[in-house]
Amino acid sequence: MSDRRTQILDAAAMLIAERGYTSTSVDDVIRGAKLSGKSHFYHYFRSKEELGYEVLNRQFERFTERGLAILREPMIDPLERLSLFIDAVVTLQAERGGRGGSPFGNLAAELADAHEGFRVRIEAVFERWASQIRSLLWEARPQLQDDVDAVRLSRFIIATLEGAVLMTRVKRDLAVLEGIAADLKRFIGTHVRDGGAVALPGARGAE
Amino acid sequence: MSDRRTQILDAAAMLIAERGYTSTSVDDVIRGAKLSGKSHFYHYFRSKEELGYEVLNRQFERFTERGLAILREPMIDPLERLSLFIDAVVTLQAERGGRGGSPFGNLAAELADAHEGFRVRIEAVFERWASQIRSLLWEARPQLQDDVDAVRLSRFIIATLEGAVLMTRVKRDLAVLEGIAADLKRFIGTHVRDGGAVALPGARGAE
DNA sequence: TCATGTTAGGACCGGGTGGTCCAAAGCGCA
DNA sequence: TGCGCTTTGGACCACCCGGTCCTAACATGA
Numbered sequence: 082m083s084d085r086r087t088q089i090l091d092a093a094a095m096l097i098a099e100r101g102y103t104s105t106s107v108d109d110v111i112r113g114a115k116l117s118g119k120s121h122f123y124h125y126f127r128s129k130e131e132l133g134y135e136v137l138n139r140q141f142e143r144f145t146e147r148g149l150a151i152l153r154e155p156m157i158d159p160l161e162r163l164s165l166f167i168d169a170v171v172t173l174q175a176e177r178g179g180r181g182g183s184p185f186g187n188l189a190a191e192l193a194d195a196h197e198g199f200r201v202r203i204e205a206v207f208e209r210w211a212s213q214i215r216s217l218l219w220e221a222r223p224q225l226q227d228d229v230d231a232v233r234l235s236r237f238i239i240a241t242l243e244g245a246v247l248m249t250r251v252k253r254d255l256a257v258l259e260g261i262a263a264d265l266k267r268f269i270g271t272h273v274r275d276g277g278a279v280a281l282p283g284a285r286g287a288e
Numbered sequence: 289m290s291d292r293r294t295q296i297l298d299a300a301a302m303l304i305a306e307r308g309y310t311s312t313s314v315d316d317v318i319r320g321a322k323l324s325g326k327s328h329f330y331h332y333f334r335s336k337e338e339l340g341y342e343v344l345n346r347q348f349e350r351f352t353e354r355g356l357a358i359l360r361e362p363m364i365d366p367l368e369r370l371s372l373f374i375d376a377v378v379t380l381q382a383e384r385g386g387r388g389g390s391p392f393g394n395l396a397a398e399l400a401d402a403h404e405g406f407r408v409r410i411e412a413v414f415e416r417w418a419s420q421i422r423s424l425l426w427e428a429r430p431q432l433q434d435d436v437d438a439v440r441l442s443r444f445i446i447a448t449l450e451g452a453v454l455m456t457r458v459k460r461d462l463a464v465l466e467g468i469a470a471d472l473k474r475f476i477g478t479h480v481r482d483g484g485a486v487a488l489p490g491a492r493g494a495e
Numbered sequence: 496t497c498a499t500g501t502t503a504g505g506a507c508c509g510g511g512t513g514g515t516c517c518a519a520a521g522c523g524c525a
Numbered sequence: 526t527g528c529g530c531t532t533t534g535g536a537c538c539a540c541c542c543g544g545t546c547c548t549a550a551c552a553t554g555a
Contacts (some may be wrong), residue, residue, distance in 0.1 A: 085501080085502090093439070099401055099402070100401070100402050101310070101397075101398055101402070103308070103310050103311050104310050104402065106541075106542065106543080107542080107544085108541085108542085108543090108544060116502085116503090117502060117503040117504060118502095118503070118504055118505070119505095119543085119545085120502095120503085120504080120505090120545085120546080120547085121501085121502065121504090122546080123543095123544070124500090124501075124502085128543080129542095129543065129544090130543080152464050176412070180401050181401065182397065182400070182401075185525070186397060186451075186454060187397050187398075189397075189454055189457065189458045190389065190393060190396075190398065190454060190457075191308055191394075191397060191398055192395050193389070193457045193458050194306055194307070194388065194389075194457065195306070195307050195311065195389050195452075200458060200460075204458050204459055205459050207455065207458060207459070215363055218325030230467075233467045233468075233470075233471060234471070236455060236464055236467060236468060237467070237468050237471045237472075239451070239455065240448060240452040240454070240455045240464075240468050241444070241447060241448045242451070242453035243451040243454060243455070244393075244446070244447035244448055244449070244450040244451025244452070244454070245447040245451070247393060247396055247397060247400075247447070247450060247451070248365075248446065248452075249441060249446045249449070249551075250396065250397075250400045250401065251396045251407060251410050251411050251414060252406075252411055252414070257443055257447075258438075260439075260440045260444070261440075261443060261444050261447050262441060262442070263440075264420065264440060264444045264475075267478075268471075268475045268478070271474075271475070271478050275524095290531090292531085292532090312514060313511075313512065313513080314512080315511085315512085315513095315516085323532090323533095324532060324533040324534060325532095325533070325534055325535070326513090326514075326515085326534095326535095327516080327517090327532090327533085327535090328531085328533070328534090329514085330513095330514070330515080331530095333532075335513080335514080335553080336513065336514090429533095462537065489544085
């Protein structure tokens with residue numbers, strides 16, 4: 082993977098996060114990556130579509146490294162890992178200044194109905210994400226109530242986080258995301274067996 | 289408001305829900321509304337932007353009639369109304385065949401960062417929606433725990449529903465939305481005072 | 496030295512974009 | 526009858542879109 086290629090990918094990722102896939106033109110990407118012209122771009126990518134797919138892949142890899150990795154930390158209690166992961170989502174969004182939202186959610190809203198190729202790839206992203214949470218939930222099973230449905234709960238967590246990021250973008254207020262994240266932790270806490278101490282730190286407290 | 293005008297608005301609403309605002313061209317709308325040409329369209333709307341704003345308004349009016357209205361039914365217990373409202377969101381999405389998603393969420397994801405005019409209007413939509421839930425929560429206050437934060441809870445409900453609709457679109461599976469809706473009811477149920485009977489019907493049950 | 500891959504730069508393509516302008520027909524109503 | 530709104534229909538604008546093609550200057554390493 083050449084330097085130029087990743088440079089193009091990075092520029093495209095930024096632009097797509099800001100303005101969406103359709104509204105980001107190849108010329109924009111060329112300007113963003115400081116290429117000399119169209120032929121230079123098409124030397125590295127067969128089409129804009131291919132660019133889009135690879136950007137999505139890279140976004141997921143980055144997310145896997147910086148967010149999903151927490152879910153797998155072997156030395157930390159699984160439910161605390163889940164709490165840390167939710168914090169990481171908040172941090173990630175804070176770093177973006179509340180803008181840009183979730184790359185997956187954005188592409189999903191923009192292309193899920195219109196472009197099957199993107200839809201299946203986005204579905205795969207969410208599925209891999211959900212499966213990470215599911216196996217964490219499986220690990221935490223001794224602490225959880227017997228009737229906890231890991232599939233449903235993992236979907237609920239992802240949907241709420243995606244919705245929260247979207248709302249935060251609209252309101253331009255990170256506190257929205259923080260509040261929802263806290264409530265989400267509280268909800269996860271209700272699945273913990275009674276008698277368990279404060280399983281999810283930070284789940285209470287209005288602010 | 290002439291017939292033609294609403295006809296254009298309806299056609300545009302459908303197209304925007306399907307393909308998004310940017311990807312819906314004025315020519316598409318003209319074809320959809322069976323107008324004779326561009327001049328005919330621009331006889332009714334000053335610009336595509338104005339069209340978009342009015343479509344957003346109409347979508348919210350429709351949503352107010354068919355969804356938000358339930359929140360105000362005076363003869364039904366407030367918490368049951370909330371449960372019925374969540375059911376209505378599921379029904380609304382089912383009618384669309386899982387496609388199209390939430391008009392507000394879609395526009396938000398597409399334009400929140402790029403187009404301030406739309407951003408503030410979408411923010412207003414969510415705010416009016418949240419305020420409806422807030423006043424319902426205020427009404428239900430005797431049944432709720434003392435520390436329930438209506439602002440936060442209303443945001444949580446909206447974010448989760450928006451996220452759920454988005455996930456459902458990506459997975460093309462209405463069961464996703466149904467599951468999340470059930471869990472959301474369960475979460476709301478945890479805010480009800482102890483000793484209260486089954487406040488939210490349908491909140492339990494895995495399927 | 497030759498080949499290969501990279502960078503540079505520009506001309507060009509068909510088609511779509513939001514938007515304007517104009518001329519003329521059809522219309523209901525006073 | 527005549528006024529004013531609606532409808533029709535098309536020409537036209539500058540610009541942007543994804544994508545192709547071509548030429549030529551580079552660097553690198555075999």
